[in-house]
Structures are given as C-alpha cells and as structure tokens.
Amino acid sequence: MSPSAPLLRLTGISMFFGGVHAAEDVDLVVEAGEVVALVGDNAAGKSTLARVIGGVYQPTAGTIEWHGRPVSISSPRAATELGIASVFQESSLVENLDVTDNVFLGQELRSRWGLLDATRMTELAKQHLGAVNSRIPDLTVPLRTLSAGQRQCVAIARTLVSSPSLVVLDEPTASLSVSQTADVLSYVQDLRDRGLGVILIGHNLTDIRAVADRVEVLRHGRNNGSFSATAASYEDVLAAITGATHVART
Amino acid sequence: MRAPGSQSSLREANSQRILEAVRTFGAITQVELAAATGLSAATVSNIVKQLECDSVLVTSATTRSGRRAQQVSLAPTSQLAFGVHITARSLRTYLGDISNTVQHSSELPLPVDHRFDTTLDRAALLLGEAVEEVGATLDDVVAVGVALPPNLLATMTGGALHGWEDVDVAETLSRRANRPVVLEQQADAAAMAEARFGSLRGSSCAIYVRAEETIEAAILIRGQLHRGIRGPAGALGHVQVDPSGPICRCGARGCLNTAVSEDALADLLRLSHGPMNLRQIVASAQRGDAGCRQVIADTGAVVGPVLANSALMLHPEAIVIGGALATAGELFLGPIRDALRARPLLGSADELLVASELTRHAEAIGAAALAYDSVQTPGPAGRIVG
Numbered sequence: 001m002s003p004s005a006p007l008l009r010l011t012g013i014s015m016f017f018g019g020v021h022a023a024e025d026v027d028l029v030v031e032a033g034e035v036v037a038l039v040g041d042n043a044a045g046k047s048t049l050a051r052v053i054g055g056v057y058q059p060t061a062g063t064i065e066w067h068g069r070p071v072s073i074s075s076p077r078a079a080t081e082l083g084i085a086s087v088f089q090e091s092s093l094v095e096n097l098d099v100t101d102n103v104f105l106g107q108e109l110r111s112r113w114g115l116l117d118a119t120r121m122t123e124l125a126k127q128h129l130g131a132v133n134s135r136i137p138d139l140t141v142p143l144r145t146l147s148a149g150q151r152q153c154v155a156i157a158r159t160l161v162s163s164p165s166l167v168v169l170d171e172p173t174a175s176l177s178v179s180q181t182a183d184v185l186s187y188v189q190d191l192r193d194r195g196l197g198v199i200l201i202g203h204n205l206t207d208i209r210a211v212a213d214r215v216e217v218l219r220h221g222r223n224n225g226s227f228s229a230t231a232a233s234y235e236d237v238l239a240a241i242t243g244a245t246h247v248a249r250t
Numbered sequence: 251m252r253a254p255g256s257q258s259s260l261r262e263a264n265s266q267r268i269l270e271a272v273r274t275f276g277a278i279t280q281v282e283l284a285a286a287t288g289l290s291a292a293t294v295s296n297i298v299k300q301l302e303c304d305s306v307l308v309t310s311a312t313t314r315s316g317r318r319a320q321q322v323s324l325a326p327t328s329q330l331a332f333g334v335h336i337t338a339r340s341l342r343t344y345l346g347d348i349s350n351t352v353q354h355s356s357e358l359p360l361p362v363d364h365r366f367d368t369t370l371d372r373a374a375l376l377l378g379e380a381v382e383e384v385g386a387t388l389d390d391v392v393a394v395g396v397a398l399p400p401n402l403l404a405t406m407t408g409g410a411l412h413g414w415e416d417v418d419v420a421e422t423l424s425r426r427a428n429r430p431v432v433l434e435q436q437a438d439a440a441a442m443a444e445a446r447f448g449s450l451r452g453s454s455c456a457i458y459v460r461a462e463e464t465i466e467a468a469i470l471i472r473g474q475l476h477r478g479i480r481g482p483a484g485a486l487g488h489v490q491v492d493p494s495g496p497i498c499r500c501g502a503r504g505c506l507n508t509a510v511s512e513d514a515l516a517d518l519l520r521l522s523h524g525p526m527n528l529r530q531i532v533a534s535a536q537r538g539d540a541g542c543r544q545v546i547a548d549t550g551a552v553v554g555p556v557l558a559n560s561a562l563m564l565h566p567e568a569i570v571i572g573g574a575l576a577t578a579g580e581l582f583l584g585p586i587r588d589a590l591r592a593r594p595l596l597g598s599a600d601e602l603l604v605a606s607e608l609t610r611h612a613e614a615i616g617a618a619a620l621a622y623d624s625v626q627t628p629g630p631a632g633r634i635v636g
Contacts, residue, residue, distance in 0.1 A: 033530075135274070135275050135276065135383070137271065137275045137278050137282035137283070137285060137286035138281075138282045138285030138286060139285070140285060141285075177375075177379055178358065178372050178375045178376050178379060179356045179376055179379040179380065179383070181358065182341075182356045182357055182358035182359075182376070183356070185358060185359045186357050186358075186359060188359075189359060189529070192530075192533075193529070193530075193533040195537065205361070206360075206361055206364070206368060208361075209361030209362065210339070210358075210359040210360050210361045210364075211359050228525070229361070229362065230362050230525065230527070231362075233363065234361070234363075
C-alpha cells in the first residue's frame, strides 16, 4: 500500500513465563488507518501480545519496530510516549476516584504554576466521553457507582488523552449491551477514519469482522493465518481459531 | 423580546440547558441533572416542576445507588415508533415520536455477509435498550419500520444483503419484537425523513437521491411518496449511461450503477490504493487524498447529467442528495450542480439543489415515520405484517 514503513511491526516475538510459552515467534504488522483484529481461543496469546505492545511485558525474543525504527517498549509510560494507548481487559481504573480523575489518571494536566488544572480536565473529559457517546451525566461520581458499560467508556476515553497513533483494545465489548457495543464499534471506525492504527482483540467474530480490515488468528501462541475481513468467511476464520486448518507461514 | 440578563431570560436559558441535558442523556435523575447542567438542585427542581406543568417533561420515582430519586424524561408528544435501517455493513436504529421530541439513535457496524437471524435479533434488542434509555416502555412503541436496500423488495440477482433473499424480514422481526413491522425501500424512507424533519419540509414536488452503495432515488409528489405500480419508482441507478458497458444486476446493460456503485469506485482505486470501501474513500478524500478526490468528483460528473435529464421530466421544486457520497460535500455536489446548470429549463441550479439536513440516520428516521403512519392510517404506506 504505502511505500513508507508500517506504524508497528512485530517480528518473531516470543514470551516465555518459565516453561509456559505464551507467545512463540509471532509476527504482526499494523499500518496507520488500519484496524487489525487479533482473535483466538483462551490462552492463544492475544492478551500477552497486547501487553508486550503496551510495555507491560518485555518479550523474551523478537524485535519491535515503530515507524520502521527498532524500539524497546520498557514500560507502559514508554508506550504512551511513543504514541501507543492501551485498554487492557482487567480494568486499570481506580474505583474510589471520580470519572474525570480516572480519565486523566497518570497524565494530569497542570496549570502554569504546576497546580492541577481541574477546569480544563473536566472540559476535556466531557469532550472525550462525548466522542465515545457515553451517557454519564455526572463526572464527579466515584467510578464504583457506574455500570460496566460506562466504565468501559471511561477506560476508552482515557486513551484519547495522550493523542495516540495506535490504540490497543483488549476485549472492549465483553460484558456490554448491544447499544454500548454499537457505540464502541462506531468509535473504532472513527479512529480509523482519523488515520489511527487500531489493534482489536476479541472473541465475538461478528463484532470483530464488522470493523476490522484484517483478522490475525493466534493459536497456542503462534500465528495461524491472516485473513482479509471483507474476503474471508466466518467459517474460514473459525476453522483457523479451532485448529481445523493450519496455515503455513509465508 | 426580553432583555438579556433579566430574571426571565436567565430562567429560559436554564430551562434550555435542562432540556438539552435530558435530550442527551435520556432518562436522568434530578441529582444527575444538577451535575450535568451545573445548576443548583433547587433551580433544577423548580424548572423541572414548571416544565412538567407545561407537559414538556415527565417525572417518575426511581432509585439510584439505593437512594430514592426523581427520574426525569421528555414527555413524548405521541406514541413512539422504531425505525431500523439495514445495509450490507451497518444496522442503524432510531426511536422517536411524531414531532421528533423524543429521539434516540444508534449505529452498529456489521460484518460482511452478516446473518439475518443475528442482525434482526440485535435490532430487537436495540429496541428494548432504546426504549429503556428514553424512559418509556415497550407498550409505547406502536410499530417498527425497516428500511432495506432495493434488492429485497424487487427481483434482482445477487444483492446488497447476501443470504437474505428468501428471508421474510417483516415476519421474523415482528415475532422477535412483538410489534407490527412495515418494510420500506431505503431511498423512500430517507426521502420521507427529509420531508418530515429535513430540507424537504413543505416541498410539494421533489427528488431525493441516495448516493451510497448504489444510486437510488425517491420521488415526492404533493408531499407524498410516489411508488411504482409494477416495480420500484426512482430507479435512477438503472438509467443507461454506457450502451456498451457491463451487464447490471437488473439484467440490463450499462446502468449507472455499473459505473458508480461502491464496488465500481473501489475497483478504480484497487491498483493504486489497495482495497477500500466507500467510507474509507470518502474519509481519505476529506483528508486530501488526490486519487480519492478524483474518483468522487468523477462520480458526481457521471451522476449529474443522468439526474438532470430525469429532473426535466418532473421539474421538481428541490433535489436533495443524501447518502455517504453526499458527505463528501462540494466535491461530489459541485459536478452535479454544474450538470443541472447545463439544463436551463430547470431554472436556478443553486436553488434546486439542496443539501441534506439529516445525519446518517435519515433512513431509520423515515422508516419510523412511515411505520407510525401505517398504524394511524392503514393503507398506502408500506406493507403491514404482524
């Protein structure tokens, strides 16, 4: 497609936890303006890969290139500084802080005198939450009073704060109602329209295929096929996930 | 005219803020209203009471976090109707009353070749969720309207919705949603939405063009949809533009749709840009991609003369262009206006061509309006099942 280097390229990523091989020799490429879905059974290595990209795990082997430049993502903060924002499966939100505090957690805005700029944070939080079409009227309530869907909106709105160029969403629609799922999927499409790269991890093939450009299947920590979301059928992808077909690496 | 800054104008502004918040959040408690608007609890309480007396809002008792609370929602001016618009890649829904006071819409992206059972099931679930969010009950919904691509209503080979050819959409959905269901052509539904709530309000004779996956049109005469007798009216996409062109799905040769459908546009860009869909083409064009801009402008230049020729037969008051291609703005509309200008009999092209005022939910809004009508006056509007 474009002559320039891809946004993110993982080559031969392996992640071992002692004897457990969570990911083995995995390749993954994400272009700008592309939604790549990572699918697979439980323990296929999807979330492990998300955490490697998010700087939570350091891979045992393999290289990561960002805009064609080899990088090591040593911490979640390093990932944020590169322009990678992640929403992991288990919530990284704080139950007893309010909505605005959670949106800006760890990346608070400060005024000229180094004080917290609460007014601007509230304004921006409203704007970011509006972008994900969340219906949270009161941003001063503690997070524990919100529904699962509203919390997911807060977690996703968090990613917008750092103006990233790659967003990693791990199971963003798990435990959401249909209308909340609709909002999250529409939001993923908006991200792509704005030219961002998106890695979408999930189980529900209907939702995944609705917004993804490419579906990458992982099986037991290894690549097991790459499908164009518009050309591949539901059955093709399902066969690769369950291991009915083994796709040779090219 | 009230003086700015006076007590009464302040009160009016605060009422507006409260109405705006209820519209945005649906059913909301008074405490949440105070937080959302920044007004004091006492002010909110007073204004809500006033608006309740004016029959603009309704309140009911509810609980939030275990405490008693007063829930506020908009008072519908009539019963509600639910509109559904199903295309190859999305499910859009709209719940509203006849005056568009209560309104709730949502958009769910769908995968290629989505299955009818999953999609219709989700439409029914979305109805339940939407009803809850506006603070109504399912009994308030009188009917469901479904706007569909043309292939499901006419006999054509291969259509926008694969695997849906033999599905009785009205029967399936009316069983799941337990409401009467009306089916409608998507272009007709969108035209109806423009006539009720958009830029065709008050127009007696108009053409609506829906430029998206394919080109479709709807004709309004005396404010009513003109329906074909033996087949669909407004089949603008099946006007011949190239006598030696490829065979169309309808069986004829060189139809407009063979030249400017979503697939045709994607083919033009495949070598240079890789596979793209219409949404991506429009988004790239808006970001300034020269190739995509060229494709959209050329599409306008092909559609324009066909539309101008057809318009001569009707000489409408207004022509509205909707659909995804119209969101590209002047890039697409400019060449169409030029083509209309080249037919002096049509009069001023600037007055004739009107921009669509509705968002992507036009078809769903129109389907809801037509469903509402079908219950009020059974007869001409759509087919009723259930």
